[in-house]
Amino acid sequence: MDSAEKNLIELSAKGDVVAFETLIKAHQKKVYNIALRMTKDPEDAQELSQDALVRAFTAIKKFRGESSFSTWLYRITINVCTDFLRKRNRAVIVSLEKGAAGNENSNPVQIPVKDPGPDELAEKKQLKEMVKQAMDKLSVEHRQVLILRDLMDLTYKDIARTLNVNEGTIKSRINRARDALKHIIVEQEELFKDYVVKLNRKGGIS
Amino acid sequence: MTRCDKYLENLSAYLDGELSVDNVKEIEEHSSECESCSEELSVLKTIISALHELEEELPDGFETSLHRRLEEAAAKPGVKIRTGKVRLFAQIAAGFVVVVCLGLAIRAGLMGTGRKTASPAADMSSAQSVIEDRGLGAASGTASTKRAIPEISGRSDGAAYDDRSEMEYYALEDSAENQEVVPADAMEIQKAQVNNDVMIAFSEAEGSYALKQEGxxxxxxxxxxxxxxxxxxxxxxxxxxxxxxxxxxxxxxxxxxxxxxxxxxxxxxxxxxxxxxxxxxxxxxxxxxxxxxxxxxxxxxxxxxxxxxxxxxxxxx
Structure with a gap:
């Protein structure tokens, strides 16, 4: 932790809102994106990411610097979102019991019907959309690890600390999560395979 | 396990740079020989790079509404002073409970009805008095130590304060000098403990009802x-x-x-x-x-x- 960050943390602990806002400046977008991928809904994501940030603000005096500040913040966010999903999923189960149709996992991935054109940008966008929708279909457990790994760029060690499970578990969970993600995409869309083959011929997508 | 199985198992860790040098070498050698595994690698790489691009911008007005909420949180009374003050009250109240406990322990001992259980791993420095009630004592066969938790340790909104609003509670704390108020509540708590037929152990060394023991x-x-x-x-x-x-x-x-x-x-x-x-x-x-x-x-x-x-x-x- 650098001294500027330490100083901001100390000021935040005394209730300095501006110091806290400076402290989270570099992280708030990540926090929002964790919530967005967890909840799949921009409005929920805004609400929950702000819940998490406010919670971090009121709890910051207890932050002991055992992990980095960002890891601590992500952990709070993951917890806030997991708690929210648990409550919401239970509500879904109740409504299903009453005979209401549809749960969030019953819809197949909706691949945009647009024909893949020669426009590479459009293809890339389409791929992104496919991956995003497949991601939304994953279990919460799998989503958590992929958000932390691929969106937040955390190491396995930091993910293990964030989720309070050991590194070996994280390693196999990430592998299973990606495998599940791949299956959702490939099963739903043969197109994807052609796309990868085409990309390989061109030498990668980026 | 075939080489492909091992390869697939380590594929994600390989792409994340979380494998040892030896394992990396093994994987790279295998993927150069095995077409299906190398295809798997390409697919995964493509998915991961797309995942990296999923990050979205903050919605408009995010910072403004966050600012408002943070200001509200900062202005909320009690947020910063909570822990310390509660502890003070809890300690005063705890003092009363331990007096009663000791009294009952002695009485139970004299009457020969108390079955004391000593914790083999208990910290010897923490003098403990254990009172067992008739109801629970019989069921204590396997327990190393049993303790009831007093309803007063550490929290302002615990059961002991159910009938008192937080504001009143803080008012009480603010007049901590007012010794008349505190003992009255402490008396109620000790009465509750006795009536509930529970066991109480107090760690003097820790000055609180330690519910955690080393090891x-x-x-x-x-x-x-x-x-x-x-x-x-x-x-x-x-x-x-x-x-x-x-x-x-x-x-x-x-x-x-x-x-x-x-x-x-x-x-x-x-x-x-x-x-x-x-x-x-x-x-x-x-x-x-x-x-x-x-x-x-x-x-x-x-x-x-x-x-x-x-x-x-x-x-x-």
Whole structure:
């Protein structure tokens, strides 16, 4: 932790809102994106990411610097979102019991019907959309690890600390999560395979 | 396990740079020879790079509304002073309870009805007085030490304050000099303890009701009509008190709840474990559990893993 960050943390602990806002400046977008991928809904994501940030603000005096500040913040966010999903999923189960149709996992991935054109940008966008929708279909457990790994760029060690499970578990969970993600995409869309083959011929997508 | 199986198992870790040099070499050699594995690698690479691009911009007005909420949080009374003040009150009240406990312990000893249980692993420096009640004493066969949690340790909104609003509570704390108010409440608490037929042990060394012992897991046995509802209550308590988020107990609890929901784990007996690095939160959790469930039994047992856990067992009645 650098001294500027330490100083901001100390000021935040005394209730300095501006110091806290400076402290989270570099992280708030990540926090929002964790919530967005967890909840799949921009409005929920805004609400929950702000819940998490406010919670971090009121709890910051207890932050002991055992992990980095960002890891601590992500952990709070993951917890806030997991708690929210648990409550919401239970509500879904109740409504299903009453005979209401549809749960969030019953819809197949909706691949945009647009024909893949020669426009590479459009293809890339389409791929992104496919991956995003497949991601939304994953279990919460799998989503958590992929958000932390691929969106937040955390190491396995930091993910293990964030989720309070050991590194070996994280390693196999990430592998299973990606495998599940791949299956959702490939099963739903043969197109994807052609796309990868085409990309390989061109030498990668980026 | 075939080479491909091993390859596929390590593929993600390879792409994430989390493999040892030897394993990396092995993987690279294999993928140069095996077409299906190298295709798998390309697919995964493509997905991961797309995942990296999923990040979206903050919605308009995010910072403005966040600012408002932070200002509200900063202005909220009691946020900063809570812990210290509660502790002061708890200590005063605890003093009264220990006097009563000692008195009862002596009486129980004289009458020859008390069955004291000594904890083999108990810290010798913490003088303990253990009172056992008739009802619970008979069931103490396996327990190393049993303790009841006083409803006063560490929390402003614990059961002891149910009938008092937070503002009144702080008013009381603000006049901590006013010694008349505090003893009156302490008397009520000790009365409650005695009437509830519970066991009390007080650690003088720690100056509080230590519910954590070095090298011991704290076992919490809850009997409830519906184990699943009880688990939900535990989750609620956990998320309420675990503000510092040192460990993600919530993830484990939710996993268990999902497993119960899905019928993977029986709802007749649910076991969960919790981890808190600071004693304050540890005690807070146990205090809250005591306040929220009518049938709770607290015991200690030698730790099963390398760190001490609170192990909660919920049994359906």
């Amino acid at each position: 011991q897991d704290t076992l919490v046995k809850i009997t409830a009509d519906d184990a699943q509802i009880a688990l939900e209550k535990i989750i609620e308590i956990e998320s309420e008190i675990n503000q510092e988020e040192q460990y993600s107990n919530a993830a484990g609890l939710n996993e268990t709840l999902n497993a119960v929901d899905a019928g993977i784990v029986s709802g007749d007996r649910i076991e969960v474990k919790l981890l808190y690095s600071d004693d304050e939160t540890w005690n807070e959790f146990l205090t809250e559990v005591q306040a929220n469930f009518s049938e709770v039994l607290i015991e200690f047992a030698p730790k099963a893993e390398d760190v001490e856990y609170i192990r909660v067992e919920i049994i359906k009645q």
